[in-house]
Amino acid sequence: MAVVDLLNRCSDNNAICEKSKLSPESLIYISPKPLSEHLSPISCDLTIGAECYRPNVGKKYALDENGIKVKPGVSVVVYTKEHIRTPFNVFGLVTGKGKYIYQGCMVASGKIDPGFDGHLKICFYNGGKSSVILKPNEPFCTVFFIDTAYTLSAPLYASMERTQPMDTAVGKWRAVRIWIKKNWLSLISLPVSIWWFMQLIDKIKEFVIKVI
Secondary structure (H helix, E strand, O other): OOEOOHHHHEEOOHHHHHHOOOOOOOOEEEEOOOOHHHEOOOOEEEEEEEEEEEOOOOEEEEOOOOOEEEOOOOEEEEEEEEEEEOOOOEEEEEEEOHHHHHHOEEEOOEEEOOOOEEEEEEEEEEOOOOOEEEOOOOEEEEEEEEEOOOOOOOOOOOOOOOOOOEEOOOOHHHHHHHHHHHOHHHHHHHHHHHHHHHHHHHHHHHHHHHHO
16 A cells, blocks of 8 residues: 555546546545645645534534634534545545644544545634634644555445534624533523522521520
């Protein structure tokens, strides 16, 4: 097995890639094609797309030019801008960019099976002390591909997109509503607890007055 030379075997022409997907010299479809400064014979950088998924909320959101702020201790799943389709004899590996190391952040490694078709979904975790802003079109992770010794006759699995409903970025009021929805039972019981506490205080006062 050898590392694929992406300068010669990467294309954004879907028709050409489809014709060659069973060939030993098959092409990897990446669209939009990475800029020259992000592409090398060994690997290429992928960028942040227009969508992300927030596990703590359970929904997928659209990203605007302001990006998304990831607070310390919080993770987010980033969708790559690039659409990737691998031929049936190429296997890919994804690693994080080194720039996040000194921020205490981690980009999850991943694999790309032969026949994969879609946008990569990559987990980003902020383990640092400061918030990190992720913006669309910024280089986010690095991918390289390896030729396999065997050519499949079909993809290993059907590429599935998660079906979370799309939403806009979470604002402060929406975050409050989400918190209320999750903690409504506690909010209902809070006034009752306060009433019982006040009754207890009155009983203690009465007891103290009698003793004195």
